[in-house]
Amino acid sequence: MYIASMDDEFRKKKPLYGPLPVVGLPVEVQCEGFKCMAFRDKEGKWVDLFSRKFLSRVLGVVRAC
Numbered sequence: 898m899y900i901a902s903m904d905d906e907f908r909k910k911k912p913l914y915g916p917l918p919v920v921g922l923p924v925e926v927q928c929e930g931f932k933c934m935a936f937r938d939k940e941g942k943w944v945d946l947f948s949r950k951f952l953s954r955v956l957g958v959v960r961a962c
Contacts, residue, residue, distance in 0.1 A: 926955045926956075
């Protein structure tokens with residue numbers, strides 16, 4: 898059984914902006930409760946640009962930098 902979440906509502910109201918960026922390109926991303934600079938690694942995982950920690954819940958790309 899599927900239970901709708903707040904993420905579903907967020908995606909309905911604010912779609913992702915364009916395709917995902919290329920690997921290694923820094924962009925501003927929206928996470929749950931905050932925005933930060935991040936990039937995708939070669940495996941496609943989001944990584945915080947400054948702390949180098951993996952981001953688990955990226956909701957979308959806000960803008961390319």
